[in-house]
Amino acid sequence: MSDTIDNLMHESRRFAPSADFAAQANASADLYQDARRDRLAFWATQARELVSWNTPFTRTLDWTNAPVAKWFDDGELNVSYNCLDRHVEAGLGERVALHFEGEPGDSRDITYAQLTAEVKRAANALESLGISAGDRVAIYMPMIPEAVVAMLAVARLGAVHSVVFGGFSAESLRSRIQDAAAKVVITADGGWRKGKVFALKPTVDEALTADGGAPTVEKVLVVQRGKNDVAWDASRDLWWHDALSSAAAEHTAQPFEAEQPLFILYTSGTTGKPKGILHTSGGYLTQTAFTHKYVFDIKPETDVYWCTADVGWITGHSYVVYGPLANGATQVIYEGTPDTPHPGRWWEIVQKYGVTILYTAPTAIRSFMKLGHEIPAAYDLSSIRLLGSVGEPINPEAWVWYFENIGGAHSPIVDTWWQTETGGIMVSPLPGITTLKPGSAQQPLPGISIDIVDEHGTPVGKDEGGLLVITEPWPSMLRGIWGDMDRYVDTYWAKFGDKYFAGDGARFDQDVDLWLLGRVDDVMNVSGHRLSTAEIESALVDNHIVAEAAVVGAADETTGQAVVAFVILKARDVEKITPAEASAMLRQHVAEKIGAIARPSRIFIVSELPKTRSGKIMRRLLRDVAEGRPIGDTTTLTDPAVLSVISAQVH
Ligand code: WTA
Numbered sequence: 001m002s003d004t005i006d007n008l009m010h011e012s013r014r015f016a017p018s019a020d021f022a023a024q025a026n027a028s029a030d031l032y033q034d035a036r037r038d039r040l041a042f043w044a045t046q047a048r049e050l051v052s053w054n055t056p057f058t059r060t061l062d063w064t065n066a067p068v069a070k071w072f073d074d075g076e077l078n079v080s081y082n083c084l085d086r087h088v089e090a091g092l093g094e095r096v097a098l099h100f101e102g103e104p105g106d107s108r109d110i111t112y113a114q115l116t117a118e119v120k121r122a123a124n125a126l127e128s129l130g131i132s133a134g135d136r137v138a139i140y141m142p143m144i145p146e147a148v149v150a151m152l153a154v155a156r157l158g159a160v161h162s163v164v165f166g167g168f169s170a171e172s173l174r175s176r177i178q179d180a181a182a183k184v185v186i187t188a189d190g191g192w193r194k195g196k197v198f199a200l201k202p203t204v205d206e207a208l209t210a211d212g213g214a215p216t217v218e219k220v221l222v223v224q225r226g227k228n229d230v231a232w233d234a235s236r237d238l239w240w241h242d243a244l245s246s247a248a249a250e251h252t253a254q255p256f257e258a259e260q261p262l263f264i265l266y267t268s269g270t271t272g273k274p275k276g277i278l279h280t281s282g283g284y285l286t287q288t289a290f291t292h293k294y295v296f297d298i299k300p301e302t303d304v305y306w307c308t309a310d311v312g313w314i315t316g317h318s319y320v321v322y323g324p325l326a327n328g329a330t331q332v333i334y335e336g337t338p339d340t341p342h343p344g345r346w347w348e349i350v351q352k353y354g355v356t357i358l359y360t361a362p363t364a365i366r367s368f369m370k371l372g373h374e375i376p377a378a379y380d381l382s383s384i385r386l387l388g389s390v391g392e393p394i395n396p397e398a399w400v401w402y403f404e405n406i407g408g409a410h411s412p413i414v415d416t417w418w419q420t421e422t423g424g425i426m427v428s429p430l431p432g433i434t435t436l437k438p439g440s441a442q443q444p445l446p447g448i449s450i451d452i453v454d455e456h457g458t459p460v461g462k463d464e465g466g467l468l469v470i471t472e473p474w475p476s477m478l479r480g481i482w483g484d485m486d487r488y489v490d491t492y493w494a495k496f497g498d499k500y501f502a503g504d505g506a507r508f509d510q511d512v513d514l515w516l517l518g519r520v521d522d523v524m525n526v527s528g529h530r531l532s533t534a535e536i537e538s539a540l541v542d543n544h545i546v547a548e549a550a551v552v553g554a555a556d557e558t559t560g561q562a563v564v565a566f567v568i569l570k571a572r573d574v575e576k577i578t579p580a581e582a583s584a585m586l587r588q589h590v591a592e593k594i595g596a597i598a599r600p601s602r603i604f605i606v607s608e609l610p611k612t613r614s615g616k617i618m619r620r621l622l623r624d625v626a627e628g629r630p631i632g633d634t635t636t637l638t639d640p641a642v643l644s645v646i647s648a649q650v651h
Pocket of ligand 1: 503516530
């Protein structure tokens with residue numbers, strides 16, 4: 001790891017903003033100055049400028065109940081109104097909000113007026129199903145406009161959505177529905193992916209019936225998309241189109257307190273149980289709108305913005321739904337995979353809609369690099385003027401490839417560091433201001449206070465690695481873990497008391513630019529998605545042939561990290577099944593338990609695992625084995641010889 005980082009830090013290319021870009025940039029150096037002069041006044045100004053309040057706030061931050069912040073808490077607003085009605089009222093109803101591109105090639109342009117009308121009907125439909133402020137609604141959908149409509153309709157009622165990524169299994173969906181005690185589930189029959197319809201409704205059926213089901217769920221609303229056959233429980237299931245067409249067209253958005261919960265989004269932690277990250281309204285909307293405006297330099301009148309994230313992840317919440325729509329932007333949403341029906345599909349979409357701003361993940365960029373620059377070169381990408389990256393460190397090679405082959409060697413790249421927990425971007429260059437450094441996320445945004453400390457919380461020097469902490473509360477910070485405030489305090493605040501511990505390693509260089517060094521806990525980052533080693537281990541040991549399992553994230557050229565598992569079989573099964581059969585069966589088992597994204601890329605059947613005297617599995621050493629490196633310090637192992645046994649079994 002440290003070799004790679006040293007190489008990264010020696011990256012010496014610099015890209016100063018062009019005079020043309022700087023002249024038209026939304027950002028100016030004043031932002032940093034204003035925030036430095038008075039951080040809270042700065043955020044209050046952003047909240048007043050970017051958000052419409054039914055009741056203006058007079059208090060900016062209340063931190064007396066730390067670590068649970070209240071921002072703008074005596075103000076009232078409606079988040080859905082901010083993303084919709086106010087643009088229509090301002091005469092922008094005919095502006096396209098969503099250019100939807102379906103994977104089979106169908107497309108729809110949806111204006112702000114149409115989106116508002118659709119959300120009003122959906123809100124009325126949900127209300128008639130008994131949803132009111134504070135109730136939870138689970139959303140399990142493909143990447144189609146109705147997913148956005150569903151989220152905004154729930155938000156409009158002051159209810160709380162919990163979007164579960166459509167790739168998760170029935171069991172993962174059920175545990176999330178149960179944890180949030182959702183009353184309604186919104187899903188689709190199926191969606192398009194890789195040239196086929198993948199069914200979603202059967203997974204919901206299974207989640208709601210098998211293994212005790214989810215008794216809190218009263219109704220399931222089903223969008224028709226895949227046209228696949230679905231089973232129907234007439235007492236529970238309703239077609240979305242029927243519910244909307246019989247709902248009233250008008251719906252007046254009611255104001256809610258700034259701290260009204262907006263959504264729960266589950267993310268992997270260091271234990272087997274996912275954490276329901278809770279976000280609220282006013283502060284979240286302020287920071288997502290602010291970052292969307294300045295980091296992406298959005299000009300809503302002329303830009304066509306495309307963030308490739310699915311709404312099942314935080315990036316889809318903050319930079320497909322809330323930030324862009326609060327700013328009245330026009331954006332593309334695409335249902336399918338980048339290579340269907342051909343490897344140039346994304347670039348064809350950029351050309352078709354004249355995309356000007358593209359925000360995606362390093363793993364996607366690296367897979368395009370592998371396919372070759374001829375593929376994007378066959379399309380007209382000259383509309384692009386700004387690029388973004390998120391989810392994991394972007395290596396300088398991928399950065400430069402992206403810059404040259406997608407951005408026409410003139411579009412700034414914003415490498416944005418943030419997390420599900422932070423709600424919005426925290427560290428990023430500001431285009432037009434910052435001289436770009438490939439591989440570095442560079443500077444905390446105005447109003448954000450970041451430091452790098454050692455194990456004791458003492459700030460480290462330049463060029464010294466340490467732990468990334470956030471030293472002051474920020475508007476879009478999480479307000480807790482749903483149903484488990486102790487875990488919230490333990491996970492993020494117990495280590496340093498007054499600083500938020502992000503779980504990432506980082507280093508400042510001599511210019512005080514920030515370099516992210518990856519997770520320091522047992523969380524993996526596969527294709528920019530967070531997976532927990534513990535969660536996959538518990539899925540593995542749940543299988544009847546497994547005695548013990550250890551999972552590590554091993555470096556992978558395309559996906560950043562890959563899931564690699566080391567498994568000990570139960571003695572009675574060792575003779576009955578070949579390692580290849582066991583491995584195939586267990587990969588499938590994990591996909592069924594958690595979802596295909598968690599399926600290990602490799603499973604090694606071994607006879608022992610390296611453990612400390614206290615019985616803790618030394619994952620660091622297994623990572624060395626998986627990456628084919630010389631094995632590190634083994635002095636704390638009960639039996640150092642076990643590693644040569646494992647290595648021999650693996651290689
Ligand atoms: C990693 C995604 C380096 C980091 C928005 C963080 C990054 C985790 C970057 C959060 C980046 C995200 N450079 N690492 N630009 N962006 N990460 O919650 O490890 O899915 O803690 O949020 O992704 O992942 P999450």
